[in-house]
Structures are given as structure tokens and as C-alpha cells.
Amino acid sequence: xxxxxxxxxxxxxxxxxxxxxxxxxxxxxxxxxxxxxxxxxxxxxxxxxxxxxxxxxxxxxxxxxxxxxxxxxxxxxxxxxxxxxxxxxxxxxxxxxxxxxxxxxxxxxxxxxxxxxxxxxxxxxxxxxxxxxxxxxxxxxxxxxxxxxxxxxxxxxxxxxxxxxxxxxxxxxxxxxxxxxxxxxxxxxxxxxxxxxxxxxxxxxxxxxxxxxxxxxxxxxxxxxxxxxxxxxxxxxxxxxxxxxxxxxxxxxxxxxxxxxxxxxxxxxxxxxxxxxxxxxxxxxxxxxxxxx
Amino acid sequence: xxxxxxxxxxxxxxxxxxxxxxxxxxxxxxxxxxxxxxxxxxxxxxxxxxxxxxxxxxxxxxxxxxxxxxxxxxxxxxxxxxxxxxxxxxxxxxxxxxxxxxxxxxxxxxxxxxxxxxxxxxxxxxxxxxxxxxxxxxxxxxxxxxxxxxxxxxxxxxxxxxxxxxxxxxxxxxxxxxxxxxxxxxxxxxxxxxxxxxxxxxxxxxxxxxxxxxxxxxxxxxxxxxxxxxxxxxxxxxxxxxxxxxxxxxxxxxxxxxxxxxxxxxxxxxxxxxxxxxxxxxx
Numbered sequence: 190x191x192x193x194x195x196x197x198x199x200x201x202x203x204x205x206x207x208x209x210x211x212x213x214x215x216x217x218x219x220x221x222x223x224x225x226x227x228x229x230x231x232x233x234x235x236x237x238x239x240x241x242x243x244x245x246x247x248x249x250x251x252x253x254x255x256x257x258x259x260x261x262x263x264x265x266x267x268x269x270x271x272x273x274x275x276x277x278x279x280x281x282x283x284x285x286x287x288x289x290x291x292x293x294x295x296x297x298x299x300x301x302x303x304x305x306x307x308x309x310x311x312x313x314x315x316x317x318x319x320x321x322x323x324x325x326x327x328x329x330x331x332x333x334x335x336x337x338x339x340x341x342x343x344x345x346x347x348x349x350x351x352x353x354x355x356x357x358x359x360x361x362x363x364x365x366x367x368x369x370x371x372x373x374x375x376x377x378x379x380x381x382x383x384x385x386x387x388x389x390x391x392x393x394x395x396x397x398x399x400x401x402x403x404x405x406x407x408x409x410x411x412x413x414x415x416x417x418x419x420x421x422x423x424x425x426x427x428x429x430x431x432x433x434x435x436x437x438x439x440x441x442x443x444x445x446x447x448x449x450x451x452x453x454x455x456x457x458x459x460x461x462x463x464x465x466x467x468x469x470x471x472x473x474x475x476x477x478x479x480x481x482x
Numbered sequence: 483x484x485x486x487x488x489x490x491x492x493x494x495x496x497x498x499x500x501x502x503x504x505x506x507x508x509x510x511x512x513x514x515x516x517x518x519x520x521x522x523x524x525x526x527x528x529x530x531x532x533x534x535x536x537x538x539x540x541x542x543x544x545x546x547x548x549x550x551x552x553x554x555x556x557x558x559x560x561x562x563x564x565x566x567x568x569x570x571x572x573x574x575x576x577x578x579x580x581x582x583x584x585x586x587x588x589x590x591x592x593x594x595x596x597x598x599x600x601x602x603x604x605x606x607x608x609x610x611x612x613x614x615x616x617x618x619x620x621x622x623x624x625x626x627x628x629x630x631x632x633x634x635x636x637x638x639x640x641x642x643x644x645x646x647x648x649x650x651x652x653x654x655x656x657x658x659x660x661x662x663x664x665x666x667x668x669x670x671x672x673x674x675x676x677x678x679x680x681x682x683x684x685x686x687x688x689x690x691x692x693x694x695x696x697x698x699x700x701x702x703x704x705x706x707x708x709x710x711x712x713x714x715x716x717x718x719x720x721x722x723x724x725x726x727x728x729x730x731x732x733x734x735x736x737x738x739x740x741x742x743x744x745x746x747x748x749x750x751x752x753x754x755x756x757x758x759x760x761x762x763x764x765x
Contacts, residue, residue, distance in 0.1 A: 276666060294670045306667050310685045310761070322681055323672035374671070 201315050201335075202352070221287050222377035222410035224250040224273060228282035230435070231268060241435035242268045243280070248429065248438060252377075255404060255411045257421035258429045259464060265436025266414045270382050273412065274300045286377065296323065299371030299409075303383040305363035307355040313366050314351045317342055320373040341369035344403060361392040368400070372407060379404075381413040385420070397423055401448060418468070422461045423450050430467050440467050550732040555739065558732040562721075572740065575706055575717040578634070579748075582641025583702040587695060589642065590649025594694075597650075598657025598687070599679070611650065619643050620708055627713070637709035644705035645698040652694025656687035692756035699752055703745040718744075 231243040242265040250256050260266045271277040273284055275294035284291045286298070299320070307316045317338045321329060329337075342351055345365035355363055364384055371379060381400070385393040397420060404411050415421055421428045425444050432439035444460055451457060532552050538544050539551030546554070562568035593611065597604040622643060623636075630636035660683055668682045710719020718737050725733030 274670065276669065294672060296672060300670050302663070304663065306663055308664065308667075308682070308685070310688075319667070319681070320671055322668075322677060323674070 201312075201318065222250075222252040223285075223287050224248075224378055224410060224412070225285040225288075226250075226269075226273065226282075227284070228269070228272065228280060230282070231265070231272065231277070231280035243272075244435040244437050246282075246436070246438055248441075250378075250410055250412060252410055253408045255401075255424055255426045256413070256429060257425035257427075258412065258414045258431055259416065259418060259421045259468065260431035260436065261416060261433060261468070264431045264433035266416075266431050267382055269431070269436065270300075270380050270412065270414045273378070274298055274380050276300075296320075296374035297376050298378045298380055299374060299376035301364070301367045301371045301379070301381045301384045303386050305355070305360075305367040307363055307366055307370075309355050312352045312354060313342060313347060313358070314338055316355065316366055317369045317373050320370040324374070337373050337375075338369075341373045342366075344372070344406060345369045345399070359392075360388050361396055364388065364396065365399070368403065372403070372409070376409060378410045378412065379407075381411065383415055384413070386415070386417070393420070398449070400424065418461055418464050419452060422457060422464060423452060428464055430464065442467070547729060547731060550735065554732050555735045558730075558736045559739065562733075562736065567721075568740075571716060571718050571721050572744070575710065575719065576744065578637055578641060578709070578717065579699075579702050579706050579744075581634075582638045582706070583645045583699055585638065586642035586645030586702065587649045587698050590646045590694070590698065591653060591691075593646075594650040594653030595657065598654040599683070604654070604658070608654070611647075615647050615651075619705065623708070623712055632713050637706070637714070640709045641702050641705045644701035648697035648701060649691075649694040652690045652697075653687060656690035656694075657683060660686045689760060692752075692760070696749060696752050696756070699748055700745065703741065703748070707741060 226246055226248040228243055228246040230241060230245070232239045232241050234240075246269065258266045258269065268277060272280055273291070275291055275298065278293060308319060311319065318334060321334055321337070339351075342348060345368055347362060347365055347369070350358065350362065355366070358366065368379075368384070384400075385396045388396060400411075400413075401424060413421075413424060422444055428442045428444060430439040430442070431437070442460065442464060446454070446456055446460070535549070536551050536553060539546060539549060539554070550558075559568070562571075593607065597608050597611075619640070622640060626636040626639050630639055664682055664686065665678070668678050673681060706717070707719050707722075710717040711723060714720040714723075718740050722734050722737040725731065725737065
């Protein structure tokens with residue numbers, strides 16, 4: 190019992206790998222990660238009655254696609270992401286991943302929140318390994334665990350910080366650890382809920398480049414929720430505009446610019462303006478929010 | 483003015499001078515003052531008091547049977563140690579504290595864990611325990627004596643009651659307040675209930691739990707004094723009563739010092755164990 194207890198606090202250390210070429214590469218031919226969202230409605234009941242958060246959301250996200258969901262605060266974009274993640278299960282409708290109806294959380298979806306939500310008592314290595322904690326020991330050997338953890342720590346560029354603790358990391362680094370933790374279970378979909386909102390402007394731009402690099406390396410489907418129009422246009426294959434109260438899909442704008450995108454490019458500015466116009470159209474979101482105040 | 487009074491005045495004057503000598507007299511000497519180690523500064527008052535006390539007792543300004551000199555108290559402790567009396571009494575007091583603390587802390591851990599983890603158990607048990615907590619624990623003494631007799635059982639029961647509540651409260655409240663955002667992370671990665679407790683809740687509440695254990699241990703020491711004062715034939719508390727009955731103030735003071743030393747040492751050990759468990763989180 191004592192050893193089991195102390196296990197919770199002991200840091201894991203890995204032996205260096207002899208055969209580095211054995212690091213797994215995701216099968217490029219197996220294109221999985223289709224997300225099909227069919228939400229009739231999602232309501233929250235509070236003391237002041239029920240609030241309709243989402244209504245009639247129909248959206249299909251292709252495998253390997255990068256989709257950004259943009260909307261103002263309170264438009265239900267976080268709720269939508271939490272439904273896909275399986276953290277909200279009380280709603281009318283269904284969400285399918287590769288044709289399978291989702292009923293709860295699962296390792297097939299990795300989630301990064303606005304706050305890093307790292308465990309202060311674990312090293313970077315063990316925090317990333319926490320993404321595999323739910324896997325039974327017989328399903329993944331200790332060596333494989335270590336290899337995967339190492340791979341993702343390397344992918345987010347934190348090799349030198351493997352045995353540091355979260356309080357020793359900057360905000361951007363903590364968020365990198367959170368991304369590695371979300372990816373370590375080889376999810377088909379990566380869900381990001383305003384992941385860079387609490388970072389400073391320069392770190393945010395750096396992290397946006399990083400998430401594209403990671404996405405290109407992993408080829409997972411990515412759904413990123415943001416209120417930052419430029420971020421959405423910089424990252425996404427498609428920008429989904431969510432109009433508020435109740436949250437519903439306002440419009441979907443494809444962004445066909447080649448990457449890496451230039452934020453000052455004329456075409457980039459044009460797309461950004463159309464997203465902006467969509468969000469701030471008369472009778473659109475700002476109008477609605479203003480009416481409610 | 484009697485000679486005794488003159489002596490006292492003289493001594494007091496001396497003591498004041500000793501203290502003010504350390505203080506800066508002009509701004510140019512401030513750096514000397516700053517250079518003094520903080521810990522050294524903290525010793526000035528106790529050392530001075532001991533010195534004054536020793537002198538007052540030696541000159542018999544104070545009756546020795548009322549306030550014996552520090553050296554006399556030290557001698558008493560030495561004599562108790564040499565005769566084996568000290569060991570006999572210390573062992574019995576220590577084992578009472580250990581048994582009572584283990585019992586109380588275990589019960590506190592079980593009930594605290596239960597009420598912290600299961601909202602239903604909290605609603606069922608917590609109000610009753612809170613009501614019991616508002617009873618001053620010494621008020622249990624007559625009942626414990628009636629039920630459990632004047633032997634060890636009633637004493638250990640009283641100490642357990644003392645140790646129980648801080649452990650129970652700290653653990654229960656800490657578990658209740660574990661960040662739901664972290665629990666959500668556990669849910670995301672499909673941790674089993676057991677893994678949730680072992681990998682998330684337990685490490686998250688550990689700092690508060692250790693604080694609870696430390697205050698529980700402190701209260702255990704408080705209650706062993708109460709238990710031994712109220713009826714014991716052995717133990718350091720009994721030494722105190724014996725000292726009072728036979729008018730030996732040195733024995734009472736020696737017991738006080740022994741309690742202080744034991745309490746401090748056990749707290750220090752508990753703290754060290756806690757720091758070890760907390761690892762890098764301890765400051």
C-alpha cells in the first residue's frame with residue numbers, strides 16, 4: 190500500500206532509447222477523424238429558468254481538416270467544443286466520430302483548454318504521461334509509454350524541460366505541455382478551447398505557428414475555438430462563425446490561402462474583413478448582444 | 483530601600499542596557515544593526531529573561547519554592563533522567579499520544595475521505611460531526627471516565643477526540659475543494675474512480691492533509707496534558723500534579739519544558755515527513 194501511495198508522487202525517469210528510428214509515425218493512408226455534429230439543441234437550466242445555449246448545429250468536419258469556430262463570448266462556442274469532447278452529455282442530438290456516436294470522453298479526442306490545467310506535483314514528463322493514465326498497463330508497455338511521451342515532448346520543443354515542474358515554466362511552455370498531453374494518446378481529433386487567449390501577443394503568434402507545424406506533423410483533425418478573427422483566418426481551412434443566443438452556425442467561410450499565411454497579405458486582409466463583417470453585420474451578433482444589455 | 487530591592491533595580495538597569503546596546507544610537511551605526519543575524523536578535527529576550535530569572539532566584543529575591551532558578555530546573559531534569567524516572571514517564575506519555583493520535587487521525591482520515599469524496603456522506607455525517615465539534619473536548623472527560631474507566635482507554639479516547647477534528651476538517655474541506663477543472667482532466671483521459679483518487683485527489687489534497695495532521699498532533703499533546711492532569715499515576719502530566727502536591731515548583735517547570743520539547747520535536751518530525759512527501763512543492 191505504501192509503495193502504491195508513494196507512486197503517486199514519484200517522478201518517472203526513462204532510459205534513453207537506443208533505436209530512435211522506431212518512433213512511431215502515424216499511418217498516412219488511414220484517414221480517420223471525421224466529426225459529424227448534429228445538435229438539435231443544448232439548454233442550461235439555472236435559477237432564472239432555462240437558457241438555450243446551442244440550437245440546430247449541423248456541421249461535418251473532414252479528416253485532417255483545421256476548423257476554427259469564431260464567436261463572441263457567450264455564443265456557446267465553448268459549449269460546442271465540450272460536447273464534442275464528451276464533457277457535456279446532456280443535450281438533444283448526436284455527435285459522431287468516424288460514424289461512431291460519441292457518448293462520453295475518450296482518448297480518440299485530445300483537449301487543450303484556455304488554462305493549461307497541468308498537475309503541479311508532476312514533472313513535464315509525467316504531465317504528458319497523464320494523457321495515457323487511463324490506459325491499462327497491458328495495453329501499452331512502460332517502454333512504449335516513455336517513447337510516446339518523449340516523442341510528443343520533442344514535438345512541442347521541450348526536450349530540455351522534461352523533468353521540470355509546471356511552476357518552472359512560462360505560460361507558452363505550459364500550453365505546449367498541455368498540447369503534448371492532448372496528443373500523446375494518438376487522438377483522431379484535437380480540440381482546442383481558446384488555447385492562446387491568455388498568452389501575450391508575441392507568444393500567441395509563435396504558438397499559432399507551432400500549432401500549424403504540429404498539425405502538419407500529426408495530420409489530426411483540429412477544431413479550435415477562438416474569439417480572435419485574425420487567429421482563425423491565419424490557422425483555419427474553414428472558419429465557422431457562431432452567432433449567439435442561441436448559438437447557431439451563422440456562416441462557414443473557407444480560407445483557401447496557402448500556408449504559411451502572411452497576415453498583411455491583401456487576400457488575407459480581405460478574408461479577415463469578411464469574417465469581421467459576418468460577425469458585426471447589422472442585426473448580427475453585436476446587435477443582438479447590445480439588445481440584451 | 484532594602485538590599486533586595488536595590489539588587490533588583492540594579493539588575494533591571496543592567497538588562498535594559500544589555501538590550502539597548504544592540505540598538506542603533508545614530509544613523510551611522512545602522513549597518514552594524516543590520517548585520518546582526520535575525521536569529522541572534524530573537525535570542526536576546528529569552529537569554530536576558532533567563533539571566534535575570536537566575537539572578538533573582540540565586541539572590542533569593544523570589545522564594546525558590548515559588549520560582550526556582552533555571553539551573554535548578556535543569557538539575558531536576560537531569561536528576562529525573564539519571565534516576566530513570568524521566569524515561570518511565572516520558573515513555574508512557576509518548577505512547578498515549580502516539581496511540582491517541584493514530585486512532586484519532588485514522589478516524590479523521592476515514593471520515594474526512596468519506597465526506598470529502600461522497601456528497602451524500604457529507605450531507606449525512608458532516609452536520610452531526612460539526613455539532614460534536616462545538617462541544618469543548620474537555621467536557622467529554624467525565625463521560626469517558628464513566629464509560630471507559632480511569633485506566634488508559636479513557637485517556638487515549640480523549641486524545642483521539644482532540645486529534646480527530648483537525649484531520650477530519652482539513653481533509654474533508656480540501657477534498658471538497660479540489661479544482662473541478664483538474665477533475666475534468668481526469669475525466670477526459672478516462673481515469674477510473676480509483677485512479678482519480680490516487681492520481682488526482684490524493685496529491686491535490688496532500689498539503690492541506692499534512693496541515694491537518696500537524697494540528698491534530700498539536701491537539702493530541704494538549705489533550706494528553708489534560709488527561710494526565712485529571713487522573714494518572716504515571717506520565718509527565720502526573721509529574722506535574724506530583725510536583726504541585728509536594729510543592730516542588732522545579733518539577734512542574736521541568737515537566738512544562740519536557741512537554742514543550744516533545745511537542746516541538748514531534749511537530750518537527752511530522753513537518754519533515756510532510757516535506758519529504760510534498761517533494762518540490764514544499765517551500
